[in-house]
Amino acid sequence: MLKTQELTLNLGPHHPSTHGVFRCVLNLEGEYITKAVNHLGYLHRGIEKLAESRTYTQFIPYNGRLDYVAGMLNEWAYVMAVEKLMGITEEIPERAEYIRVIVGELQRIASHGIYFASMALDVAGASAWFYGFRDRDEVLDLLEMVSGQRLMHNYMRFGGVAADLPDGFMNKLDKLLNKLPAAIEEYEGILLGNEIFRARTVGVAPVSREMALDYGFTGPNLRASGVDTDLRRDEPYSVYDRFKFNVPVRQNGDTFDRVIVRIEEMKESIKIIRQAMEGIPEGPVMAKVPKVIKPPVGEVYSRLENAKGHLGFHIVSDGSTKPYRLRIYSPCFVNIGIFPEMAKGLHLMDAVVALASLDIVLGEIDR
Amino acid sequence: MYGQGLIKGLSITLKHFFERKITQQYPEERPVLPDRFKGSLTLKVPKCIACGLCANSCPNNCIKIESEKDENNKKRLTGYKVMLERCLFCGFCVEACPTKALLWTKDFELTKYFREDVNLDLFSSYVPSPDDEKPAKPAKEDEESAQAS
Amino acid sequence: MQISNTIATGLKDWLMGMGFSATTTEMIATAVWTLAVILFILLNLIVLVWLERKFSAFFQQRRGPNRLGPAGFLQFPVDIVKVLGKEDIIPAAADKPVFRIASITLFITAILAWAVIPLGEGMILEDLNIGIFYFIAIGSTATISLLMGGFASNNKYSLLGGMRTVAQMISYEIPMVFSLLGVIMMVGSLRLSDIVKAQEHMWFIIPQGIAFIIYFIATVAETNRGPFDLAEGEQELVAGYFTEYSGIRYAIWMIAEYGNLVAVSTIASIMFLGGWNAPFGLTFIPPFLWLLIKIYFMIFLFMWVKWTYPRIRIDHLMHFGWKFLIPVSLANILVTGVGIYIYRMITG
Numbered sequence: 100m101l102k103t104q105e106l107t108l109n110l111g112p113h114h115p116s117t118h119g120v121f122r123c124v125l126n127l128e129g130e131y132i133t134k135a136v137n138h139l140g141y142l143h144r145g146i147e148k149l150a151e152s153r154t155y156t157q158f159i160p161y162n163g164r165l166d167y168v169a170g171m172l173n174e175w176a177y178v179m180a181v182e183k184l185m186g187i188t189e190e191i192p193e194r195a196e197y198i199r200v201i202v203g204e205l206q207r208i209a210s211h212g213i214y215f216a217s218m219a220l221d222v223a224g225a226s227a228w229f230y231g232f233r234d235r236d237e238v239l240d241l242l243e244m245v246s247g248q249r250l251m252h253n254y255m256r257f258g259g260v261a262a263d264l265p266d267g268f269m270n271k272l273d274k275l276l277n278k279l280p281a282a283i284e285e286y287e288g289i290l291l292g293n294e295i296f297r298a299r300t301v302g303v304a305p306v307s308r309e310m311a312l313d314y315g316f317t318g319p320n321l322r323a324s325g326v327d328t329d330l331r332r333d334e335p336y337s338v339y340d341r342f343k344f345n346v347p348v349r350q351n352g353d354t355f356d357r358v359i360v361r362i363e364e365m366k367e368s369i370k371i372i373r374q375a376m377e378g379i380p381e382g383p384v385m386a387k388v389p390k391v392i393k394p395p396v397g398e399v400y401s402r403l404e405n406a407k408g409h410l411g412f413h414i415v416s417d418g419s420t421k422p423y424r425l426r427i428y429s430p431c432f433v434n435i436g437i438f439p440e441m442a443k444g445l446h447l448m449d450a451v452v453a454l455a456s457l458d459i460v461l462g463e464i465d466r
Numbered sequence: 467m468y469g470q471g472l473i474k475g476l477s478i479t480l481k482h483f484f485e486r487k488i489t490q491q492y493p494e495e496r497p498v499l500p501d502r503f504k505g506s507l508t509l510k511v512p513k514c515i516a517c518g519l520c521a522n523s524c525p526n527n528c529i530k531i532e533s534e535k536d537e538n539n540k541k542r543l544t545g546y547k548v549m550l551e552r553c554l555f556c557g558f559c560v561e562a563c564p565t566k567a568l569l570w571t572k573d574f575e576l577t578k579y580f581r582e583d584v585n586l587d588l589f590s591s592y593v594p595s596p597d598d599e600k601p602a603k604p605a606k607e608d609e610e611s612a613q614a615s
Numbered sequence: 616m617q618i619s620n621t622i623a624t625g626l627k628d629w630l631m632g633m634g635f636s637a638t639t640t641e642m643i644a645t646a647v648w649t650l651a652v653i654l655f656i657l658l659n660l661i662v663l664v665w666l667e668r669k670f671s672a673f674f675q676q677r678r679g680p681n682r683l684g685p686a687g688f689l690q691f692p693v694d695i696v697k698v699l700g701k702e703d704i705i706p707a708a709a710d711k712p713v714f715r716i717a718s719i720t721l722f723i724t725a726i727l728a729w730a731v732i733p734l735g736e737g738m739i740l741e742d743l744n745i746g747i748f749y750f751i752a753i754g755s756t757a758t759i760s761l762l763m764g765g766f767a768s769n770n771k772y773s774l775l776g777g778m779r780t781v782a783q784m785i786s787y788e789i790p791m792v793f794s795l796l797g798v799i800m801m802v803g804s805l806r807l808s809d810i811v812k813a814q815e816h817m818w819f820i821i822p823q824g825i826a827f828i829i830y831f832i833a834t835v836a837e838t839n840r841g842p843f844d845l846a847e848g849e850q851e852l853v854a855g856y857f858t859e860y861s862g863i864r865y866a867i868w869m870i871a872e873y874g875n876l877v878a879v880s881t882i883a884s885i886m887f888l889g890g891w892n893a894p895f896g897l898t899f900i901p902p903f904l905w906l907l908i909k910i911y912f913m914i915f916l917f918m919w920v921k922w923t924y925p926r927i928r929i930d931h932l933m934h935f936g937w938k939f940l941i942p943v944s945l946a947n948i949l950v951t952g953v954g955i956y957i958y959r960m961i962t963g
Contacts, residue, residue, distance in 0.1 A: 106771060108772075115849055116851065153525050157524075160554045160558075222850070223841060223844070223850055223926035224923075224925035225922060226482075226671075227925075229675035229676065229677070230676075233676065243500055243503065245502070247500065247502035247504040247557065248504050248555060251555065253558075262502070288471075288477075289474075289923070290475075290925065292471035292475075293471040293472060295925050296925050298927070298931050299927070299928055447775070448928050450851075451850050476923050479923040480919070482673070482674055482676050485676060487673070487678045489677045489678045491678075
């Protein structure tokens with residue numbers, strides 16, 4: 100007797116478009132997904148546990164290994180948490196805060212650039228992929244000037260930043276900011292305005308407002324679903340309350356909106372950097388902090404708006420030089436939780452694109 | 467109109483087709499690296515006072531320092547090994563160095579054929595240069611200014 | 616073509632002079648010509664792979680291969696040598712005989728199609744009176760090789776790729792044939808040399824512009840190139856039907872695909888771009904070179920499209936094929952038929 104059977108497809112852990120070592124077991128009816136199960140942990144390095152055996156300062160470089168395409172923002176989030184624990188948030192020199200904003204927003208542009216590029220590759224637009232990486236590379240050149248490394252910066256310190264901006268940085272930054280809008284326009288021309296791309300993304304894998312909130316979405320993914328929220332504006336940390344910028348919000352929450360929100364955010368980041376360049380004061384870049392960091396006993400939770408969403412650090416201190424417990428609230432981990440729900444009923448080709456649109460970085464999911 | 471985006475895309479790729487290419491021809495064309503670039507490490511041995519701050523600051527304990535006390539009861543460096551295979555390239559050791567003896571180089575081509583070659587022995591590979599022959603003395607001012615800034 | 620004709624007749628005369636019978640002479644001449652065609656395809660292949668790499672690089676602001684040989688031209692021959700030295704891996708659970716012959720059958724169909732394709736006046740292996748029909752018939756058998764490869768690999772990705780191929784190629788076969796029908800109606804012959812002769816004064820791209828576009832789109836799908844490379848679909852299917860192939864077997868897939876690409880480009884140049892007829896009376900360039908220029912223009916178009924567009928989804932592909940291309944191509948045939956009727960009425 101003839102009968103049909105569902106096909107179980109093991110997508111990953113090594114597969115061209117799982118963005119690292121994400122594994123997903125799919126049940127396929129034809130090429131439509133009936134069930135998807137996430138399997139995580141292939142990139143688990145025990146970073147939270149490592150923190151317990153490192154001093155507070157020594158843990159800073161490990162943050163670049165979490166979300167390795169937005170290392171600067173991760174360091175910032177961690178440094179902010181420890182500063183809050185030590186109670187020195189107010190003492191940070193203004194110039195340091197401005198530098199943090201500049202490098203942080205540059206990192207956001209780089210992260211969204213790689214998002215656009217990988218999105219392009221997942222719909223097989225290889226040329227658009229190269230254009231995305233081309234511009235991201237120039238942003239990384241600037242970050243390399245500042246910190247000496249392209250990805251794992253280790254630039255933030257408790258009470259400021261490791262070093263002042265190098266000579267000639269502002270000129271280069273200005274040049275880059277003049278170039279970026281044209282590059283973004285090019286992205287829109289080659290991919291976002293393309294009818295094939297629109298057919299592939301508009302209305303695909305929609306996440307409603309309620310669903311997004313239920314699953315605990317944060318950041319651009321939540322904004323794509325119509326929730327107007329941005330930590331930079333809603334609970335301004337650092338000096339974000341001095342800048343004027345829009346928070347792009349889209350209503351449909353489909354794959355296309357998730358891309359567009361990020362592209363719009365790149366434009367807003369350019370605006371923020373421009374304002375920071377104008378307002379940056381002279382002065383020191385480090386507050387007076389003791390050489391040995393010994394925060395008082397207590398615990399703290401602090402979060403900031405990462406390129407992917409809210410990145411939170413929960414640190415418990417027992418008064419020694421090492422954290423008693425460090426817990427990372429990772430936006431990617433939360434975002435990927437919706438994938439099994441989202442993939443149900445999707446075509447295999449769309450599922451890959453929808454996965455890319457969530458902007459997952461496995462380094463942060465598995466930690 | 468339907469198809470406008472398709473034509474726009476074609477025009478963009480065609481524009482780049484005739485454009486100057488941006489690939490860097492790497493082995494011939496050397497990358498221009500910023501001053502802060504973190505490549506390999508180098509140690510100005512005469513400047514080193516074997517204080518061990520670098521080893522202490524290292525998150526992964528990559529640095530092994532050997533020293534002995536000389537007749538004036540002063541520490542003298544006899545060995546300095548960096549396990550580069552475990553190095554995070556975070557730069558805490560360079561920042562911690564009170565005499566600026568440990569420095570980054572711009573050498574980024576760290577590939578080696580054998581695993582043991584990856585690790586650095588900065589003491590025995592040191593090539594003396596006249597600039598380094600100044601007496602080793604902890605630069606107190608530097609330390610203070612680093613704290614203040 | 617005169618040169619090749621001279622060579623061919625010279626060869627025949629020489630063989631006759633050696634005392635061979637007419638049949639043997641004919642057979643040897645055919646064998647030589649077949650070898651020449653295969654050589655032509657393989658030479659084209661080297662150029663094509665090089666061009667694909669260079670063009671894709673240029674579209675992406677890169678330089679492309681530039682180390683081996685002048686402008687990286689020798690990269691592909693060296694790659695072939697490398698691939699020949701690779702271990703031939705056949706998965707344990709694969710259907711081994713089918714797995715082995717799948718790539719070879721595709722290669723054979725790619726070669727067979729060349730039997731009727733003229734490269735110049737008289738430069739043809741067999742000027743069949745049903746030439747274009749033969750080409751279409753041979754071309755559609757390629758589907759079965761891809762399905763064989765996908766099925767025999769015993770890999771889920773390959774199987775999905777194979778299934779996609781069948782759906783896609785069968786759907787796009789129809790608009791392709793219909794788009795060619797308009798030209799055939801205007802000429803009144805299926806013989807490719809007749810079709811070229813009919814274009815001495817006007818290329819068929821002018822009266823049959825829509826057919827040309829339909830043919831172009833359909834052949835992009837037929838040759839599994841982007842944006843219709845669903846059968847490979849490396850983002851979701853890893854490499855589609857040849858996921859499990861490695862070494863020289865993989866190379867044969869690639870060779871066959873590029874062979875198909877040259878074949879459909881040649882057919883496009885012959886059917887729509889006037890074959891070896893020189894435009895604007897520029898006859899100082901030999902006809903064979905004119906055909907080559909046209910073929911490579913077509914190939915440039917294929918590559919341009921591939922390296923610009925993202926991949927289309929399979930259901931959109933089906934919708935586009937069945938609900939748009941087929942009605943339009945049918946309408947094109949109708950308009951052509953009415954046009955021919957009116958033309959005959961006027962001219963009597």
